[in-house]
Amino acid sequence: MCGHNWIGVIVIILIVVIGGYFLLKGRYETPAPTQELTPAPLEIKPIPPATQTVITVQDQETVEDQVIIQEVSFKDAGYMVIHLSQDGKPGSVIGNSALFASGTYTNVGVEVSELQEGENSLFAMVHIDDGDGVYEFPGDDVPAKEGDTIVVKPLTVTKSAGVVMEVREIMVSGTEFSFNPASITVSAGEQLKITFRNDGNVIHNFKITELGVGTNTIASGKTDSIEFTVSASGTYTFFCSVPGHQVKGMEGTLTVQ
Ligand SMILES: [Cu+2]
Incomplete structure (x- = not known):
C-alpha cells in the first residue's frame, strides 16, 4: 500500500468516528424538560380552636403605648385585654385587642393608653365576646375562666422615652x-x-x-x-x-x- 491509501483510510475512520459521535450525541441528549414555573400552593392552615384559655406573657420594655402578649390561647372567641393594677388587683382597662377566634396566637400586640414612663404594673386578661364582636366591658364581655378561676397574668411594662435623633x-x-x-x-x-x-x-x-x-x-x-x-x-x-x-x-x- 502506498502512503495515499493509508491517509485515505485514516480520514474515513476519523469521519466515521466523529460523525458517529455527533449522531449519537444528538440522539441521546434529550433537551432539558421545560420546567413549569408553578408556585408552590400557599398553605393556609386554619387555626385550630384551643381547648383552654392560657396567657403567656413576660415583663417587657417599650417606647410605645403597646403591650405584647407572647402567646395567648382563646378557648372561646374573645379579646386580649390589659388592665391597670390597682391595689395589686386588675383595675381599669387601658386597652383591648381586636376580636380573636378560638385558637392560639403568638405576639399579640395590644394598644394601650395611660402608660407612665417607668414601670407600669398591669394585668393581661382574656375577655370573652358575648357574640356581637364588639368589646364591651364593663358589660357583657366578661373575663374568661378556667374552672372557677379568671385567666389573668400580671406583668410589668417599663416605658422609656423614645430615642429622639438630634x-x-x-x-x-x-x-x-x-x-x-x-x-x-x-x-x-x-x-x-x-x-x-x-x-x-x-x-x-x-x-x-x-x-x-x-x-x-x-x-x-x-x-x-x-x-x-x-x-x-x-x-x-x-x-x-x-x-x-x-x-x-x-x-x-x-x-x-
Ligand atoms: Cu464662591
Whole structure:
C-alpha cells in the first residue's frame, strides 16, 4: 500500500468516528424538560380552636403605648385585654385587642393608653365576646375562666422615652475667598444640618462632592441649608464650586470621626 491509501483510510475512520459521535450525541441528549414555573400552593392552615384559655406573657420594655402578649390561647372567641393594677388587683382597662377566634396566637400586640414612663404594673386578661364582636366591658364581655378561676397574668411594662435623633446644626459663612469655619468635625452617623450663609459680595455655594451634597449657589446675604448624615468616618473637602473660588481659598475640611 502506498502512503495515499493509508491517509485515505485514516480520514474515513476519523469521519466515521466523529460523525458517529455527533449522531449519537444528538440522539441521546434529550433537551432539558421545560420546567413549569408553578408556585408552590400557599398553605393556609386554619387555626385550630384551643381547648383552654392560657396567657403567656413576660415583663417587657417599650417606647410605645403597646403591650405584647407572647402567646395567648382563646378557648372561646374573645379579646386580649390589659388592665391597670390597682391595689395589686386588675383595675381599669387601658386597652383591648381586636376580636380573636378560638385558637392560639403568638405576639399579640395590644394598644394601650395611660402608660407612665417607668414601670407600669398591669394585668393581661382574656375577655370573652358575648357574640356581637364588639368589646364591651364593663358589660357583657366578661373575663374568661378556667374552672372557677379568671385567666389573668400580671406583668410589668417599663416605658422609656423614645430615642429622639438630634440634628446637629452647623453654621458656615462664606466670603471672598474663604469659609469660616474652614474645618468642621462631626461624628459618624450624626444627623447634620449645615447652613451656609453668603457673607461675601458675589455668589457662592457650599459643596461636598465626595458626599454628593451641596447648597444652591446663592447671592450675597442669603442662606441655604443641606441636611445629611455621614456614616463612614473620613476626611471630606468642602468648597465653593463657582469657577475660580476654590483655588482662591474657598475650601475647607469636614472631618468625620
Ligand atoms: Cu464662591
